[in-house]
Amino acid sequence: MAKTKKRYVCQACGAVSRRWQGQCADCAEWNSLVEEAPATVFSQKHDLSSGGRAVEFVSLDKPAEALLRRTTGLAEFDRPLGGGLVPGSAILMGGDPGIGKSTLLLQAAATIAKNGGETVYVSGEEAAGQVRMRATRLGLADAPVKMAAATSVRDILTTLSKMEKTPDLLVIDSIQTMHSDQIEGAPGTVSQVRASAFELIRYAKENGVALVLVGHVTKDGNIAGPRVLEHMVDVVMSFEGERSHQYRILRVLKNRFGAVDEIGVFAMAGKGLTEVENPSMLFLSGRDEPLAGSAVFPALEGTRPVLIEVQALIVRLQSGATPRRAVVGWDTGRLAMLLAVLEARCGLNFSSAEVYLNVAGGYRLSDPAADLAVAGALVSALADKPLPDKSVHFGEVSLAGEVRPVAHGGLRLREAAKLGFTNGSGPPDIGEIPNGLNYVSVASLPKLVDRVMRAH
Numbered sequence: 374m375a376k377t378k379k380r381y382v383c384q385a386c387g388a389v390s391r392r393w394q395g396q397c398a399d400c401a402e403w404n405s406l407v408e409e410a411p412a413t414v415f416s417q418k419h420d421l422s423s424g425g426r427a428v429e430f431v432s433l434d435k436p437a438e439a440l441l442r443r444t445t446g447l448a449e450f451d452r453p454l455g456g457g458l459v460p461g462s463a464i465l466m467g468g469d470p471g472i473g474k475s476t477l478l479l480q481a482a483a484t485i486a487k488n489g490g491e492t493v494y495v496s497g498e499e500a501a502g503q504v505r506m507r508a509t510r511l512g513l514a515d516a517p518v519k520m521a522a523a524t525s526v527r528d529i530l531t532t533l534s535k536m537e538k539t540p541d542l543l544v545i546d547s548i549q550t551m552h553s554d555q556i557e558g559a560p561g562t563v564s565q566v567r568a569s570a571f572e573l574i575r576y577a578k579e580n581g582v583a584l585v586l587v588g589h590v591t592k593d594g595n596i597a598g599p600r601v602l603e604h605m606v607d608v609v610m611s612f613e614g615e616r617s618h619q620y621r622i623l624r625v626l627k628n629r630f631g632a633v634d635e636i637g638v639f640a641m642a643g644k645g646l647t648e649v650e651n652p653s654m655l656f657l658s659g660r661d662e663p664l665a666g667s668a669v670f671p672a673l674e675g676t677r678p679v680l681i682e683v684q685a686l687i688v689r690l691q692s693g694a695t696p697r698r699a700v701v702g703w704d705t706g707r708l709a710m711l712l713a714v715l716e717a718r719c720g721l722n723f724s725s726a727e728v729y730l731n732v733a734g735g736y737r738l739s740d741p742a743a744d745l746a747v748a749g750a751l752v753s754a755l756a757d758k759p760l761p762d763k764s765v766h767f768g769e770v771s772l773a774g775e776v777r778p779v780a781h782g783g784l785r786l787r788e789a790a791k792l793g794f795t796n797g798s799g800p801p802d803i804g805e806i807p808n809g810l811n812y813v814s815v816a817s818l819p820k821l822v823d824r825v826m827r828a829h
């Protein structure tokens with residue numbers, strides 16, 4: 374008998390290797406290779422004379438069936454989805470441990486159940502008693518959710534097929550705890566995650582069930598397991614926030630049924646997650662007098678403007694030690710770039726200083742339009758001079774130090790003006806300036822630096 378070749382699969386990127394190595398040769402992750410059962414290879418050529426069925430071609434202009442969406446009863450959950458859950462679709466929800474994924478999904482399941490929908494919540498991580506305790510704490514113990522603690526995909530699908538009514542919503546918390554007997558390997562390995570997800574998604578598509586898979590995230594914020602999981606599902610969501618802060622943001626990273634620019638905002642309180650309908654002021658510290666190192670960025674999340682405070686702290690080092698750069702809520706690489714531009718184009722010196730950057734309220738900024746606000750906070754911290762009172766800053770900064778236009782400049786300013794801001798800085802030519810707001814266009818970073826330095 375031929376000796377079966379050993380096969381090692383990287384649990385981070387899915388790369389296959391013949392030998393075990395400490396570090397994956399593809400993605401450079403350490404200790405991520407795990408031995409897995411060999412994949413069956415169909416090497417024979419297809420015999421086309423029998424067995425195949427004709428595939429029907431359809432035209433693209435067939436009248437589209439309107440997507441029936443089921444609202445979850447939580448508007449902040451429906452909004453990023455594009456209006457609600459689509460039957461027969463699969464959603465992957467990632468997020469740090471303890472951020473509130475289980476809480477959110479239990480609340481959604483309970484709300485749908487209370488409104489007459491059939492919902493099933495399968496927990497592979499917690500015992501039934503623990504889920505029940507959470508439900509009691511949330512005041513949802515009376516919701517007719519069908520809850521079970523199980524990890525075998527076969528058991529789950531068998532149970533579902535025997536149910537009188539097919540569920541409208543099926544929550545699997547989490548996909549990393551599921552086990553499919555179709556394939557060898559421990560739960561959580563790449564092939565197990567893939568096989569379990571495949572079976573569950575097929576069930577959801579065949580039966581018109583909206584399926585939500587909870588996915589763990591790795592330390593760098595990606596959903597653990599193979600990237601293929603993200604390709605298999607229709608929607609990828611991430612639930613974000615800082616555990617020490619109250620606010621949570623539900624973001625959509627991929628959506629086959631809608632746009633990906635809307636967010637849902639929640640606050641974690643003693644009785645679970647409450648919806649935040651108007652988040653524009655949440656991420657401001659709310660102090661009255663201006664402070665050095667603080668800048669406000671008028672962000673746009675889909676259709677909703679949100680004002681976000683960026684804080685910078687610069688500490689001069691006496692010794693020749695390598696200075697630290699620490700960032701919370703923004704991209705480290707982008708901070709390095711901005712510091713380099715400030716040094717090269719504006720003659721500022723950060724080389725012997727530690728730089729700390731923080732986005733208030735546990736918000737994560739990814740819009741490049743935030744560059745100017747970050748630059749403003751950095752320059753203001755370095756000069757130890759506050760930016761103009763009640764001001765917002767926005768604009769993308771290029772490597773040449775120019776401030777580039779960004780989308781919806783006018784809308785950003787209008788919202789800032791509505792909330793009592795009186796000064797704005799950003800790229801030139803942004804169109805109509807709202808009444809009562811003093812707008813100073815900065816075409817390049819040196820101009821911003823100049824303004825801050827000249828302030829008394």
Ligand code: TYD
Nearest residue numbers: 470471472473474475476641642643644645
């Ligand atoms: P959980 O939903 O278990 O997180 P995840 O499933 O993403 O790991 O959330 C757990 C956290 O939420 C826990 O640290 C406590 C907090 N929490 C509240 O503050 N209030 C509540 O009513 C509940 C249920 C949880």
Ligand code: MG
Nearest residue numbers: 474475498546
């Ligand atoms: Mg959980």
